[in-house]
Every structure is written in C-alpha cells, then in structure tokens.
Amino acid sequence: MSDLKTEADSLNRAGIKLSYAADPLNHPLADFKSASHDLSAFGVLGSLLKATGEVREGMTELADVVTALHDEWQAEGKAMLDVGKVLDQVDRLLQESLARKHG
Template sequence: MSDLKKQATSMHKAASGLRTVGHCTAKPLQEFKAQSDDLGALGALGSLLSATGEIREGMHTLTRLTKQLEEEWEAEAKLVGEVSDAFDLLDVLIAAAAKKS
C-alpha cells in the first residue's frame, strides 16, 4: 500500500469519525437544552440570587456554541473527505504513470 493510499485511508477514517460526532451529542444536547428551561432545581437560592436568568442564558449560549462546533466538525469532515479522495485519485494517477514508463 502506497503512502498516499495510507494517508487517504487514515483521512477517510477521521472524516467518518467527525461526521458521527453530531449523532453522539444530539441527545445530551437536547436534554441539556430542556433543562435550561426548567431550573427549578435551583429553588429559592436561584431566586434569591437572581441568578436563574443568567444561568438560563449561559445554558442557551453553551447550546448554541455546541451546535456551531458540530457545524464546524461537519465542514472539517467534508474537507478531510475531499482531501482523502484527492489522495486516492493521485495514487491511481501515479500508478498509471508508472505503468506507462
């Protein structure tokens, strides 16, 4: 197996891993978001400190940031997959050129 083929295989595996991140975080993220709307666990302490709104806003911010990370990971997976495909093609072209020589 050529070095380009090994790199392409490695990059393909990395891209596949990046694509699955969203599947792994979807349920926990949904549960986290749901909890941000139900901060009853803070009880009187949250009300006394007037912190409930700030905590809710912080949780919403974390949810948005997580979604943005998932979008970045998906874009990265696409790019890595395209580079992997390019390496595969280059490997085939090099092999074809070597056969002609």
C-alpha cells in the same frame, strides 16, 4: 505511491469518525437545551430570579457553543474526506502513468 494510498485511507477513516463524533451528544444536548427552559427550582426564592436568568442565559450560550463545535467537526470531517478523495485520485493517476511508461 503507497504512501499516498495510506495517507488517503487514514484521512478517509478519520474524516468519517470526525463527521459522526457529535452524534452521541445530540440527545444529551437536546435534553440540556430543554432543561434551560425549566429552571423551576430557582423560582422558589424570589431573590434567585436574577440567578435564574443568568443560569438560563449561560446554558443557552453553552448549548450554542457545543452546536457550533459539532458543525465544525462535521465540516472538518468533510474536508478530510475531500482531501482523501483527491489523494486517491492522484495515486490512481500516478499508477496509470507509471503503467503506461512500463507497458
């Protein structure tokens, strides 16, 4: 039973950390997204207009991928927390059952 408790504690700690893993990236991601709309350096040469569009599109796609990754981390963190809670409950039920048998 102590293995269940240890596993539950480990999952809970990991789930919390994973849920908040993206937090430090929120501000840089917002800056990156806003920079994709200000590519004025490419506007200096008319021949770079196509490149500007491609760079903007690539930056937007990259920001979308990072956002999706953040969402996935949060979902996985929540799932780990849920599994940790279930293991806690199973451990508690096993302890109660054992206490009833010996008590």
